[in-house]
Amino acid sequence: MTKQNNISVFEHQRLHVGQFGFKQSHLDALLKLNEYHDGNYFEPIAKGIKFNQYVGVIQVDGLTIEINPKADKSDDDYKWKGVLLKMLTACGKLKAESSGAANVKRQNLNLLEVYFELYLLEVESLVRKGLIKQYRKQTKNTKALKGKLEFAGHIRKNIVHKERFYTTHQVYDSNHFLHQILQKALSIVTQFTNGSRLQDLVNRVQINFPEVDNKSITAKQLNEIQLNRKSNSYKNALELARLIILNYSPDISSGKEKMLSLLFDMNDLWETYILKQLQKACEGTDIEVSGQESKSFWGSNSLRPDLVLRQGKKTFIIDTKWKRPQKSSASVSDLRQMYTYCRFWDAAKAMLLYPGDYAENKFKSYLTDDYSKHTSDETSEIDHQCKMGFVSVLSNNGELDSNIGKSILQIASLHPAK
Template identity: 25%
Template sequence: MNPIVVREYAYLTTSLVQNTLDHAQVPESAFDWLCGLEERRTKGGRLLSVVGRNELQLRSFVGVLESPCGQVIEILPKHHDLDDPEPARALMCRLIAGALNLPPHEADEAGLRLFRTPLSEWIMGRFLTALEHLLKRGLRFDYLRVEEESRYLRGQLDIARQLRQPPHKGHLLHIRHDVFLANRPENRLLKKALDAVARRTRDAQNWRLSHELSGVLRELPASQDTEQDFRKWHDDRLMVHYRPVKPWCELILRQQLPHSVHGDWRGISFLFPMERLFEDYVARWIHRHLQNGARLVTQARRHSLCRHRGREMFQLRPDLLLEQGDRRWAMDTKWKRLDATAPAQKYGIAQGDFYQMFAYGHHYQGGQGDMALIYPKGRDFSEPLPPFEMQRGLRLWVLPFDLEAKMLLLPQSWTDEPLPLKITSARAL
């Protein structure tokens, strides 16, 4: 069954249509599973909306869904109108690499590759590469206490149990000893993830490498309690070489994801909200360009909109809060395509976002200074908009972030005192 590749807000139907990135046909079994998946969700945003008896519309989530019937649906970002999945897939891989907190060079490397395979194969390939490098450095072994009956004395004799030994077993000794084994939580999780990849991959290179590595780990047992073993994962200095493989292991085993698909079916299914991916990517980029003495706070929770009966109500949480000395800049990121040529339609900006920024400006900046709403750069939004005067001394800027060039575009004159970022020009960072 061929994978279906679509993008955000695409329509899926059981009717016969020509498959595109915005409209595709799915089997009835996959359609029913998707509808049931939405009904079983108890938290997080909506994954889809049912439009009719045989049609549904996806929401702003990206990732991979695999139905029990074997239909794989890859959902890509809707960043441009081109009917070509490869640029969108490359962008999504770069955003996911950033969301997994990978080192900057690894995240950048992900964005420079040519992506001609589905997202799930890319993730499995990254896991296998990281696991191969780990095995070259060697698995971490640990001592495991073993208690058994033996004909020979080894380690310590368990005197209490030996005294209770029945006469017909007098020739056997109850002993305790330590065995130096690789059977520890981290390795059991890697084994389980590797087994999953070996079963599900359809890429020839991933299949070959996964089976080669399976031979190396054939003596290891797979994890029987994934959640418990993740809690026992050590991150001390002796486990530094395990850090690159951990996020990919978590991703494959559906642990610690922004949104993952749970249930009886255990196919490879994981979804990321694009709003969160975009926010994480911008925050990570700004953090790498901070000047000395400046700091970035994400999801600050210092103020609330009001107090009621002595308690704070309606917490104010700007996505990004830049600080340098006693100056602050509140910022929010929005994954939405603006149209700078339509001022009559307010450029597509939601009025509620302005109310929210006005509250941030008063509580976090004392009603003075500059704030920013950051949107992805698009065909109709390639330059910063003129500033919005909230009140005297409080301005709101609407800025584009260029995801291809990986830079935040600034106006020619932000203020007399610019952002505390390392910049090379007044136009772009």
């Protein structure tokens, strides 16, 4: 097996061929992966790549690349190591009780190993409790006539063996689609865990798992899975299997090794994290929090602010921005976007929310400040106002700040009533 090399980088960092064991074959594979995903993951540069806002891990051709989140280039790197796992847990994308997640710093595990361990433990639990059986159709030769006789196939296959019947009939066993999905993911995990701490667990799960047909599985099939009361216990394992299968790229790697990437858009993750923290802070109060509300704008286009907060007749708009502004003020395009949200949602105030040391500036009116120079729209009966707010993701002890929701309400000048 190829010796594994590990590279740890941060979002928006550059990586060139020749650095840390990064080869031309790795670059070729990553560029193909990027092309497959519409160029979202990286920016090609001379003999290298520049990472975008996607964070996570990529494993290809003996190389593991960990991409860590980092809100601002001036931050200390050590602050952000391990933040991704904590945010994924807080957003419900990772189980808090995972031993891999708990020991990620001590054992220097990467995100793939954590998800692999979670998946293997889920499958092992299902096997221990007893795997379900389902009815399925099977077409084959039998010694007794049962089901539907496939006449053309029977003539073709049994012209000599008169004692056989080529039929389509129902079978009740473990060789059904749900288990075929789990086995497909197991085979992928096996490829990427040889020689690792998880190899014994993989072998144990594989030995106890029933033999099933190896079939191609599409994203459409994975998205159309319907569980019932009997199969509902498979939910977590199938979600993890779906994640593993859809991020496996056997045809992209330039070498013999296959590629597996597990990447998350930090913009989406930051938005989800803030939404959940605000919902937690406003639970049992008179403030209602919703995310991704949509209103028709022009034809098939729609407007969709990240967060909408309502308190009585007051509406407040928040747009989350993971990357902090280069200057002390927001861009004109961001201000126009927030102004449009205010108009369509009849909101008097809006805020652009960034990660960083706790800070804020005063609400400013669009009609009396510099923004009015960039727009001729002065017909609103509401004096729409906007501000920039910054909240610290981490507390002083390096953990996720459990009071971040309350801090946001304070910046927004919203005072919840029980």
